[in-house]
Amino acid sequence: MDLKDIDFKKCLDELESTDWGDAPIHSTGLIIKVHELRKLPLEYWTNEDLRLMILQQISLEYLVPIALYRLARNPFNSGELYVGDLLYTIVRIEEDFWKQHSRLHYELDSIIDSLKVEIETFTEIISHYKQSYE
Structure with missing residues (x-):
């Protein structure tokens, strides 16, 4: 799934043509949150919402492209x-x-490779900084 193909005005239930319904009575907080998020349009999702659902391996085809877009920035x-x-x-x-x-x-x-370069650069900058005060 490409990011451009995702309709952010829709929720996961709409995108996947499913209805998980409400969380069962006496569900855990996690289960309740998962059911709530499935009904929330993607345009309102936070990084925490993405993290929570991806950790549960739910709707990865839609959520991973969004997370990668945010992580690339x-x-x-x-x-x-x-x-x-x-x-x-x-x-x-x-x-x-x-x-x-x-x-x-x-x-x-690509994100990880870029991050490695940034970490190496900052490690060098910090090392020079610390050496100047020794």
């Missing part, structure tokens, strides 16, 4: 746990998904 985009938690969640997606979506896997590799 800032690999430290985060949900509510810690800096970089969205990227951490993405790299934990099962291998079968990446085999079936090689273009998305390539995008992830």
